[in-house]
Amino acid sequence: MxxxxxxxxxxxxxxxxxxxxxxxxxxxxxxxxxxxxxxxxxxxxxxxxxxxxxxxxxxxxxxxxxxxxxxxxxxxxxxxxxxxxxxxxxxxxxxxxxxxxxxxxxxxxxxxAREAIVTALFGPRVTRRVGAAAGRAVEDGRWGAVKLAAAASDVLGPEQLEQVLAWEAPEGIDPFGTGLASDAAVHLERLTRDLPEPRRLSLLADLWRVVGADRVRAGRAERLRASQDGHGLDDLREVYHRLDDASALTWVAGHYDGEPRAAQLIRHTFPPYGWLSGARRLYQDSLAVTLMGRLAEDATATGLAGALRRYAAALRLVAKMPSDRAVKLARRIGKVPARPAVWVMEIVPTLTGELTPKKEAYVAARLARARDWGTILLGELAEFADGLRSLDAASAGELRAWGAEPMTEWRAAFGYVSPERLDGWGQPGHDRAPLAERRPAGGEERIDDLVWMAELGDQVARLHGRERAEVGFDDDYPTVDPLTGPAEARPIEAGPVEAGPVEAGPVAYLSITTALTGAAHLAELGGVVPGKPRGWAELVAGLYGSADVSQALTGRFPVPEVLLAQDGQEVPGTGLRVEVATTPRHLAAYSDFMGNCLNGSYYTREAELGTCVVLALRAPDRRIVLNVELVRRFGHWRIDQFKARFNADPDPGQDKAVRAWVATLPVPQPTPPDVPDLPPPGVRPMRTVRRSTPAERVVREVGPVLRRRLSGLEAPVLVRLAHALPEPPRTRGTEAVTALRRADDAELDEACRRAFRAGMTVRELWHGTDERPLGAAIRKMGTRIAPLARDEPLPGALRPLARLPEVRLARTVDVVSIRVRAALGRLVAAEDPALARGLAAGPDVPTLCAMALAATALGVGAPIRRERPEAWRAATPKELTGRPVPRGPLRAPANWNWPAVWARAQRNDS
Structure with a gap:
């Protein structure tokens, strides 16, 4: 054998x-x-x-x-x-x-024997002291330290291993992660082989610390998101609108005897409506929601009692802002008070005396709606801003007088959510300079600076698990979007996304194994480890800064020098400065802020081919005002697309000035070919021609075709499955499928079970894994590149082709589809109840035939009756089991309830 x-x-x-x-x-x-x-x-x-x-x-x-x-x-x-x-x-x-x-x-x-165990874990150089340290770590349950020491045993000496085995992690956190120690050992050897042992140890110690801190922060953010009850906005929005209506009716009631009818309200001409009272209400409620969100955040980190003590002064300040009449009206509208400021007022009595479990539950129930209230208020503020365009002079004067009031008392009691915004706050005003210009001279923050609006958006963004809101400056009101700002944490696999130079960026390390895998991937792209990195972040930054990695990650666009020379120059007559998009990250940043499709495959592909150049025109405060797409036609530059934010048309004056400027741009002239010197008569120079390697020829001949066929790839079913993993990816794009490729068999099986329990059907997963984009793209291109679509090591000539971004992603989808089908086969063999549940939900005949043939090949279940022979002949169960289907009766597990599922599948297919 x-x-x-x-x-x-x-x-x-x-x-x-x-x-x-x-x-x-x-x-x-x-x-x-x-x-x-x-x-x-x-x-x-x-x-x-x-x-x-x-x-x-x-x-x-x-x-x-x-x-x-x-x-x-x-x-x-x-x-x-x-x-x-x-x-x-x-x-x-x-x-x-x-x-x-x-x-x-x-x-x-x-x-x-214990000696054999220790030798297997740490190699032949192990000492008794290392064995004793490992025994203590195992007894204490510090498995992360044991795994990391085993992985680092190839690059650290016994004394360093003792220190690693003594490391402790935050409670309930395993910094090492779910990867294999052997894989981590390979990555460590590649990354640290040229560094001395003390430097290797300090890098690992820094990585251990960073991962532990990031996991604590991620857990806190997840608990904060979970603290918001998520019941929706309808109930609170309804009571807030009813309060708005009641306030308006109260204001006009003095013009009538009794409650006015709708027809009377339409026919009557009122003096200017009380805009000031509405503005005060929105301001007070915004402060209340910001405070509620901060309390929820602090309660998640340090406990509710401490949070209430720290913000007692702010709570009492907000509680005394609404008038008695406003409070009575808010309490009369619905089952709950119709204003968050009144909710804060009802929290204040809990500050006195002991915080009993009943009081704590009472406060927590109110803080759980902070995110809903914040979302409602941001919408109300935007609607209020739209109404300001038709404001009468008297009301405008009232608002300006109120807006000039300082915010000193609020800042003394509460502080700031986003103090980093103050130095760059450029919201214009009617009779004042922006806060960023007044602060150096000691100018106070005022209500009409509207920093509190951005802080409301930032607090709502944090309750959604994001770092801060996206804030833009307008002539009257800032625009605040809490869902499009930067995410709180970004896994290292995603790489940096900001426009500009390649740098490590704000990376969140989910585990040591993911950090090592990401850094090793950068080294594989050609990254060079710095000679003396002082910490893990510096090592990663050095890898990102390597020229080869910069080229691989950015795919720098071939922008003509005549346009690169315009970068940073001002467009005459506009006050806007030019920024030239030279990498896909620029397009991603423009798309995120402007709300357009510049980050799509079309613009990226055209920019890579050099057929277009994309510009951003920025205001003095660095805000993007316009995007311009330039194409070269018949010896001059022409504007193809020219849009403001959210694809709005540009201002006519700016349109005219920009088009006049584009008409003056020089067009690069073709470079004349070099004329070689002719050799003297009778002398024949030796020809030294370098032949292309097979890998270079494959990339040159096949690469452009594959990239064109695979652009815009999507795999929604596999992305959903990836987020059912025990450690789901942070991205919702197709790159999330990479997490499935890195998962082992047990993790894949568990992801399938979770997905079925969450509502995914076997039918969706079966047909979702039938779509093999890479296999379909190369089917008509010959057999020499066929191994790309198979789950096997690639020959050397195909590896450069597989590293092309589109090919890499498509190959990941193909390979993961194969592995997911193998996972389905394992669930069939185990007669898994989650599989039975997913099979019974919306079945179809092709999926059922494949599953039953797999059960027959595995010999599980009881005999079933065969119907519709043509459907069984078309089924392909090979990827589920790798075994042939024996002759004899078909089989299916009892928990599938075959007769009912088969009948339902036939009805669905009819």
């Missing part, structure tokens, strides 16, 4: 191998079974002549071991009793240290 164990080990003579069958029964591993057994499968190794009862007991013990520690635990040669030991077949992921780490979580007493 030509079977090998993990590491290429040949089983000793006279030994037999047994697998666990679908029902847990022993299956002898002979030549007929070996060909259908997946690589890395767990087996029981024992004497070939062992009795059936001992074999069955060993296989049961193997199943218990795998259930407790995962598949890798079998590779630690665990004692299964009666002379049997566990093992793994060759070909699976992981090495012996991964197996030992997995087995340590089960029963360490079955792993043999």
């Amino acid at each position: 030509g079977v090998r164990l993990a590491g290429g080990v040949v089983p000793p003579g006279g030994c037999g191998l047994w697998l666990a069958g679908p029902a847990g029964e022993p299956v002898a591993l002979d030549n007929s079974v070996a060909g259908r057994t997946p690589p890395g499968a767990p087996v029981a190794l024992g004497a070939a002549g062992a009795t059936p009862d001992r074999v069955a007991a060993a296989v049961r013990a193997l199943g218990n071991l795998v259930a407790a520690g995962g598949r890798l635990a079998a590779g630690a040669e665990v004692d299964l009793g009666h002379g049997f030991r566990s093992a793994l077949l060759d070909g699976g992921r992981g090495d012996r240290r991964d197996a030992m780490l997995a087995a340590l979580t089960t029963d360490p007493s079955a792993l043999g």
Whole structure:
């Protein structure tokens, strides 16, 4: 028998191998079974002549071991009793240290001598002191430190390993993550091999600290999002609008005897409506919601009692702002007070005395609606701003007088949500300079500076899990959008997204394994590790700053020099300065702020080809005012697209000035070809022609075609599945599928179960994995690039082609589709109830046929009746099991309820 164990080990003579069958029964591993057994499968190794009862007991013990520690635990040669030991077949992921780490979580007493365990984890250079430190770490449950030490044992000495094993993480957090120690070891060796051991240790210590802090912050942000009840805005918006109506009717009631009718209100001409009272109400309620959001945020971090103590003065200040009449009206409108300022007023009595559980629940229930109230108020403020355009002179004068009041008392009691905004706050005013110009001379912040509006948006953005809101400056009112600002944290896999030079950016490390994987990917792109990095962020910044990485990540556009020379210049007659988009990050930044499609595949592709150049025209405060797309036609530059924010038409004056400026731009002249010097007569120079490598020829010949066919790739079903992983990706784009490719079999299986429990159907997943964009693109391009669409190592000539962004993403989708179907096969073999639930929801005939054929090949379930033979012949279950379907009756697990599911599928297909 030509079977090998993990590491290429040949089983000793006279030994037999047994697998666990679908029902847990022993299956002898002979030549007929070996060909259908997946690589890395767990087996029981024992004497070939062992009795059936001992074999069955060993296989049961193997199943218990795998259930407790995962598949890798079998590779630690665990004692299964009666002379049997566990093992793994060759070909699976992981090495012996991964197996030992997995087995340590089960029963360490079955792993043999302690010296052998420590040697397997940390290598032959291990000392007794390292073993003792590892034992303490295992007893304390500090598995992250043990895994990291095992991964770093190839690059650190024994003394450094002792320090790693002593590291502690925040409670409930494993900084290492779910990856394999062997993979982390490969990445560490690549990144730190040229650094001295003390520098390697300091880098790992900094990474451990950063990951722990980021995980704490991410957990706090998640708890803050969860603290908002998410019941929707309808109930609060209704009472707030009813309050607005009641306030207006109260104001006009003096003109009538009794309550006016609608017809009377339409016919009557009133003096200017009380805009000042409406503005005061919006201002007071905005401060109240900002305070409620800050209380919710602080309560998540340090507890509600401490938060109430810290902001007691601000609570009392907001509580005394509304008049008694306004409070009575707000309480009379609905079941709950119709103003958040009154909600704050009702929190104030809890400041006296002990904070009992009843009081705490009362306050928490009100703080849970802070995000809803904030969303409502931002909409009301925008509507109020629209009405200011038709404001009469008397009301405008009242508002200006009120707006000039300082905010000193509020800032003394509350402070700031976003103090970093003050130095650059450029909101214009009618009779004052912007705050950014007044502050250096000691100018006070006033109500009409409207910083409080941005802070309301920032607080709502934080309650949504984002860092801050997107704020733009308008002539009258700033525009505030809490959902389009920067996210609070961004995983390293996503890379930087800001326009400008390549830099590490605000990266959030979800785990040490993801940080190492991302940094190793940059090194693979050609990144160079700095000589003496002082911390992990500096190491990553050095990788990003490498020329090869800059080229790979940015795909710098071929902008003519005559346009690059205009970068930073002012367009005459507009006061706007030119910024030339030279990388895809510029287009992403423009698209995010302007609300247009510049980040789409069309503009990116055209800019990469050099057929267009995109400009941003920025105001003195760096706000983007206009986007311009230039194309070269017949010896001059022509404007193809020219839009303001949200694709609005530009101001006529700006339109005329910009078009006049474009008409003056020089057009680059073609460079005359170099005329080579002719050799003297009778002398023939030696020709030294470099031949292209096979990889270069493939990229040159096939790359443009593939990139064109694969642009704009989407895989919505796989993106949904990726967010069902135990550690979901942060992005909602197609790049999220990469997380599925990095997941192991157990994580993929669990993601499928979670997705089915969350409402995804097997039908959606089956047809979603049938769409193989790369396979479809290369089907008509010959067989030499066919390996790109298969889940296997690539030959060297195809690796540069696979690194093209569009090809890389499409290959990820194809490979993940193959692996997800294998995961479905494993769920079929286990007769998983989550699979049965997903199968019963909206089934169709092709999906059911494939699943039943897989169950038949695996030998699970009971016989079923075959109907519609043509449908069964068209089904393709091979990717589910890798086994042929035997002759005989078809089978399906009992929990599928086959007759009912089959009947429903036929109705759906009819």
